[in-house]
Amino acid sequence: MPELPEVEVTRLSFAQRIAGARIERVRMGKPLRWPLGISPDELVGHMVLGVRRRGKYLLLDMDCGVLLLHLGMSGSLSFSQDRADPGVHDHFDLVTNLGTLRLHDPRRFGAVVWAASELDAPATKLLGKLGVEPLGNDFDLPRFTSALGQKTSPIKQVLLAGELVVGVGNIYASEALFLAGIRPTTRANRLSRPRIARLHKAIREVLAKAVEKGGSTLRDFSNAQGESGYFQLEAMVYGRAAEPCRVCATPIKLIRQGQRSTFYCPVCQKS
DNA sequence: AAAAGCCCCTGGATGC
DNA sequence: TGCATCCAGGGGCTTT
Numbered sequence: 001m002p003e004l005p006e007v008e009v010t011r012l013s014f015a016q017r018i019a020g021a022r023i024e025r026v027r028m029g030k031p032l033r034w035p036l037g038i039s040p041d042e043l044v045g046h047m048v049l050g051v052r053r054r055g056k057y058l059l060l061d062m063d064c065g066v067l068l069l070h071l072g073m074s075g076s077l078s079f080s081q082d083r084a085d086p087g088v089h090d091h092f093d094l095v096t097n098l099g100t101l102r103l104h105d106p107r108r109f110g111a112v113v114w115a116a117s118e119l120d121a122p123a124t125k126l127l128g129k130l131g132v133e134p135l136g137n138d139f140d141l142p143r144f145t146s147a148l149g150q151k152t153s154p155i156k157q158v159l160l161a162g163e164l165v166v167g168v169g170n171i172y173a174s175e176a177l178f179l180a181g182i183r184p185t186t187r188a189n190r191l192s193r194p195r196i197a198r199l200h201k202a203i204r205e206v207l208a209k210a211v212e213k214g215g216s217t218l219r220d221f222s223n224a225q226g227e228s229g230y231f232q233l234e235a236m237v238y239g240r241a242a243e244p245c246r247v248c249a250t251p252i253k254l255i256r257q258g259q260r261s262t263f264y265c266p267v268c269q270k271s
Numbered sequence: 272a273a274a275a276g277c278c279c280c281t282g283g284a285t286g287c
Numbered sequence: 288t289g290c291a292t293c294c295a296g297g298g299g300c301t302t303t
Contacts, residue, residue, distance in 0.1 A: 003296055033279075033299090056297075073297055074281080089281085107280045109297060126299095153274065162298085169296055218296065219283085238296095258275070261294085 002071040004134065004167025005210035006221055006229065007056050010071070014079035014101070014224035015051035018060075021096035022047055029091035030108060033072065037122060038114040043067075048096065055130045055166030060094075065116045067094075068123060072109030078102045079224040101224075131164045134203050139165055145196050148188040155191065155199075156184035157258050168203060171216055171238045174263045176202040178237045183269045184262045185255070209234075237263040 002010070026040035042064075049061040058077075060067035069077070081099045092103040092112050103110060115123035132138040147164045148155075158164060159173045168176065177184050179202035182195055191199070215221060215229030218239070222228050232239070236246050241254035245265040255262050 006296065033297095070297080072280095073295065075296095105280095106282065107295085107297095109279070151273090157274090160297090171296060216296070221296070259277085260297095 002056060002075065002215075002221065003169030003172050003210075004053075004056060004207055005172070005213075005231065006215035006223075007058060007071060007167075008053055008211050009215040009223050009229060010077050011051050011053050011058055012223075013227070014077065018048050018079055018096065018098060018101060019050050020047065021098040023062075023094060023096050025093075025095040027086065027093035027095065029086060029089075032091055032103075032105065032108050033070070033111040034113050034122075036112055036114055038065075043094075043114075048094075054127055055133075055162060056169070057127065059118065065114060066118055066123060068111070068113045068115060068126060069103065070111040070126075071103075072105060072107060072111070074107040074220070075103060075105035075110035076220065076222055077224045078104065078222075078226060080226075129163060131162055131166045134165045134167055134207055139200070139204070141197055141200050144200050145193060148191060148196060151188035153188060154185045154257060155182060155188045156262050158188045159203075160258070160260065165203065167207065170260050171218075171232075171235065172203075172206050172210065174238045175206045175236060178264060178269060179206060181269055183271050184257060184264050186271055237265060239263065 023043050023046050026043050028040060047063045049063060052059040056070060058069040079099050079101045083100060086093060089106040090102050090104050094101040113122055151158045156173050156177060159168045180199040182199060210231040213229055213231040214227060216232040217228040218232055237252050240252045240263060242251050245252055245268060248267045250265055250267040252263055253266050
């Protein structure tokens with residue numbers, strides 16, 4: 001589910017409300033992708049200072065370390081003072097004096113991992129190889145151009161890999177490439193400078209706009225206040241196989257790249 | 272070293 | 288209605 005916009009929208013929906021919260025209890029459900037890495041009891045009594053985002057990870061800064069959260073494919077967070085009994089897919093509860101942060105994740109590709117600091121394992125292992133933040137100043141055209149020149153894979157897969165730039169997942173990779181007029185199968189190192197410049201701009205614009213729209217709710221995404229996103233209504237190609245292109249009316253194509261679906265317009269994205 | 276493939280897991284949609 | 292198959296916002300690990 002969650003790409004950068006959904007993760008950022010989630011962060012914005014509870015960061016202020018949880019800041020300063022004192023942990024009273026931690027409940028674990030079924031195992032997630034990795035073990036927590038600390039006894040839940042050791043977190044009790046400690047304070048949440050704030051919430052940052054790095055790529056698709058959320059970093060819960062605490063007075064004793066940092067809790068890394070990843071939503072995987074089907075994860076979502078809620079933060080509320082209600083204490084409804086956990087459902088079968090609620091696998092992590094951080095109960096605080098200000099409310100309960102709950103991770104709901106049917107497929108359990110998500111993770112909650114504790115690290116003493118961002119500079120210690122396992123944080124370094126999980127965050128160490130991530131590319132630059134697409135909405136930050138480090139995502140600059142010269143470096144992006146140079147990095148793409150080193151990659152022979154199709155541009156769609158280079159974006160998904162997150163080694164150059166983070167946060168662009170399956171929806172927004174297809175969307176950004178459409179906006180840039182680039183075919184997803186084009187090898188990264190074959191892109192001309194003007195086209196890379198268009199892609200650079202398209203990535204920033206599509207992600208920023210998706211954050212404004214509250215992210216994409218395809219099946220069940222909602223932010224930590226339970227609100228859905230609306231960007232999916234504006235998708236130009238994602239999920240629109242065989243439907244007419246919104247620009248030229250040509251049927252949108254669906255192909256597989258690295259076990260994932262890719263959508264594009266064969267006319268607007270000639271190469 | 273880089274690139275391509277294989278899994279992890281559950282549930283919903285579709286087809287017979 | 289029942290059962291099999293395919294597909295899904297990710298990404299680490301293994302194999303080429």
